[in-house]
Amino acid sequence: MSAADETPTGRRTGRRRWWTGAAVGAAVLLVGLAALALLPRTASATASLTVTPRTEAGADAALLLADRYTALAGSTATLRTAREGTPALADVRLDDLAEGTRVTRVDGATVAVRVTLADRATAAAAANAVVDTLVAAGGDEDLVDVGRGAEAMASRAVTSPDVPRWSVVALLVAAACGLAAAALAGTGGRRSAAPPAAAPPAPVDDLPGFLEHPPGASPAPRATPARAAATETPAPAPGATALLTRPAATVATVASVVVLVGVAALVGATGGRSGDDPAGPGRPVSATRPAATAPPGTTAPSAPAPAADPAAAALAFESVPLGRSGVAASVAFEGVVLEPRAVGLTVTYPSVSVTTDGRRSLAHVRLPTFNCLTAEPPADPVAAGCARSLTEYADLADPGLQLSRDGDRVDLTGRFATYTRPNGSAPAYTGRAYQLTVAVSAAGPAAAAGAPVPATGVVQLGADSAPTTADRGVNVLQLPG
Known part of the structure; x- marks a missing residue:
């Protein structure tokens, strides 16, 4: 056993x-x-x-x-x-x-x-x-x-x-x-454990009550519901306190x-x-336009944008992978008037690069600026005695950037909010935005399928426009190979 x-x-x-x-x-x-x-x-x-x-x-x-x-x-x-x-x-x-x-x-x-x-x-x-x-x-x-x-x-x-x-x-x-x-x-x-069996009720002796209130006498006072509930409430069984603490555990x-x-x-x-x-x-290219935060005293047109837009230079180092049908172009232009002054001009010599895979597009713009005491933008601002100012930058992705292609010609347009890169501090928006329209086309046949070809084009900034520079190797168009 x-x-x-x-x-x-x-x-x-x-x-x-x-x-x-x-x-x-x-x-x-x-x-x-x-x-x-x-x-x-x-x-x-x-x-x-x-x-x-x-x-x-x-x-x-x-x-x-x-x-x-x-x-x-x-x-x-x-x-x-x-x-x-x-x-x-x-x-x-x-x-x-x-x-x-x-x-x-x-x-x-x-x-x-x-x-x-x-x-x-x-x-x-x-x-x-x-x-x-x-x-x-x-x-x-x-x-x-x-x-x-x-x-x-x-x-x-x-x-x-x-x-x-x-x-x-x-x-x-x-x-x-x-x-x-x-x-x-x-x-x-x-x-799943069965609750402990309740003890049987003890017998009640009703003789004292019979002697005190015999038949025919006034009835004994009844217990109130509260008193009855108090007398009928059973005492907590052993271990009930532990059961109450188990949900907390x-x-x-x-x-x-x-x-x-x-x-x-x-x-x-x-x-x-x-x-x-x-x-x-x-990283994936953002499709939003940078916010323009105008500094105090700025009179140039501002570019309001939602507060959720990326920070200045957030897209500066990005590009769109070309794949099999993508197009890339990088071009530099002669001088255009950025802003007329009471005496002289503020001029810039834009350079633009753009990449697209046929669906997404991203463009980078660089605007080195000079203050010149001339009636027109000079061919060489340094030789003309112009004072160099800060270089402004801008990056723009679709849908703000509108790009189209017709054969070996690429056209793009958009409103570019500019920022500067001060030494020792983070890039900061200038509060200015410029409407740029750029047209780029091949200036000669490609040496091989998909190889870069010389490019020519024109940029329009505001009411002024300028052609591409004559520098060799700067103006290039990359068509699908």
């Missing part, structure tokens, strides 16, 4: 609760690790190039040419040349290379090329090949020197998914699910589970970039 189980009921319930939580947590952890093992692996490597001026005239064109090389880095023609000249990319499809390439302009004249492919070595080789192709194309530049920057290395490539970090996420989620299962198992066990357990799940989500969502990723992947 077996001995009776003398283990207390509460201890058995606690063991069952924790074994249930451990089983659920282990199952969730195994499922998470299995899903992590089945996810496809990718690696991202980043290389960069720099555009530096060779002459004093090239200093003004360095940013404009950096915009052009940013657009060229993601073009189909550049990627095709890089793929064909690199044996390590022989098995990589051109579409995969184009889809995995992201280009960002960093710190003015530095262009970062980030390539994401299946493995580290191939991604690093592709990033270096794209940079080498652009450096070779920049050998013919007269105004700037296009050189290699940081080299992509397979050992420094960023892998995705990050196995250690997501393993921690799976562990935290498993712990949270285990705690929740344990809490629910314990609550269910306590609820369940709420605390659920709160702990929520906190653990939140920590797991934060760990999974955050992760720093490695030193091989100076720019990170290209």
Whole structure:
């Protein structure tokens, strides 16, 4: 005859609760690790190039040419040349290379090329090949020197998914699910327990009442409902106080589970970039126009915009990947009147760069300004004795930017809110906005499909207009290849 189980009921319930939580947590952890093992692996490597001026005239064109090389880095023609000249990319499809390439302009004249492919070595080789192709194309530049920057290395490539970090996420989620299962198992066990049986009522002796109030005498006063309720309220049974505190314990357990799940989500969502990723992947182009905040005393036309618009220079280093049907152009123009003065003129010599993939468009405008004591904008403001003022910048994406293409001609128009970049402080809006209309067309045939061609065009700013400059290598149009 077996001995009776003398283990207390509460201890058995606690063991069952924790074994249930451990089983659920282990199952969730195994499922998470299995899903992590089945996810496809990718690696991202980043290389960069720099555009530096060779002459004093090239200093003004360095940013404009950096915009052009940013657009060229993601073009189909550049990627095709890089793929064909690199044996390590022989098995990589051109579409995969184009889809995995992201280009960002960093710190003015530095262009970062980030390539994401299946493995580290191939991604690093592709990033270096794209940079080498652009450096070779920049050998013919007269105004700037296009050189290699940081080299992509397979050992420094960023892998995705990050196995250690997501393993921690799976562990935290498993712990949270285990705690929740344990809490629910314990609550269910306590609820299923039968309540203790009530004690039978004691016999009541009614003889004293019969003697005091015999039949026919006035009736005894009846108990009021409050007194009856007080006399009929049973005393709390032993353990009732503990039962009342169990919901609070369940709420605390659920709160702990929520906190653990939140920590797991934060760990999974955050992760720093490695030193091989100076720019990170290209950010999507915003479709809003920058807000114009006019400083005190400004009389120029302002450009009101919603408060949610991006800050000054938020789009300064962005570009639209060209893909197979994209167009890029970079042009510089002769002087136009920015604002007439009581004595003389404030003139500017605009430079414009634009990239579009056929759906999205983004334009950058640079307006170096001079105060001149002349009747017309001089061809060389420095030689004419003009006083140089601050350079104004503007960036505009669609729908504010209106762009159309007809063959080898590109037309764009928009109202550009300008900002300045004071030394030692963040970019700040000037409170001025200018309506610009630019027309650019090819000035000659392309040497190869998708190769840049010389460009010519005209800019209209207000009531004044000017043609493109005659500088070689500055005015270029990139058509689909």
